Amino acid sequence: MTDCGCEKATRDLEEYLRDEVCKTQHADIREHLENCPACREEALVATTLTDAVARACKETAPEQLRDQVLAKLRAVQAQHDLA
Template sequence: MSETPQATKDCTEARAALEEYLHHELCAEDAADVRAHLAECEECSAEHHVGEMLTAALQGACKDRAPEELRAKLLESLRAAKASHA
């Protein structure tokens, strides 16, 4: 079954806005448009689901802290670089 030109346009627009939608960066009206499209489009909904899973995985990975020794070396290196450019 082929998509209508309007459906293709809707998918293109929804996919272009997915990242902002995932991060709650769209205005209420645009978010509602994306949400409505996702409710009707299985392919875009699946892509949104993948985006949610990747976002959750990245957020979980970002909660890990570097070992204190590495953090201290990095901060020392940053301070030295800043001092040499001042």
């Protein structure tokens, strides 16, 4: 294995984190991340952000909030229909 360097590691980071690179590329990027604190930090930020977005997508709004939003949308739509 050879260190792929910062440019390749950061360019392919998202694909690496989603396991969308070939085994050779995966090993090279993993090796680079193990030896490069800056790229490892960028990978941690990307992973943390991805996890936060995934958690947020699983949450549902409280029923009262959903009702308020739907009521407001209906009111705006009704005003638009009158215009």
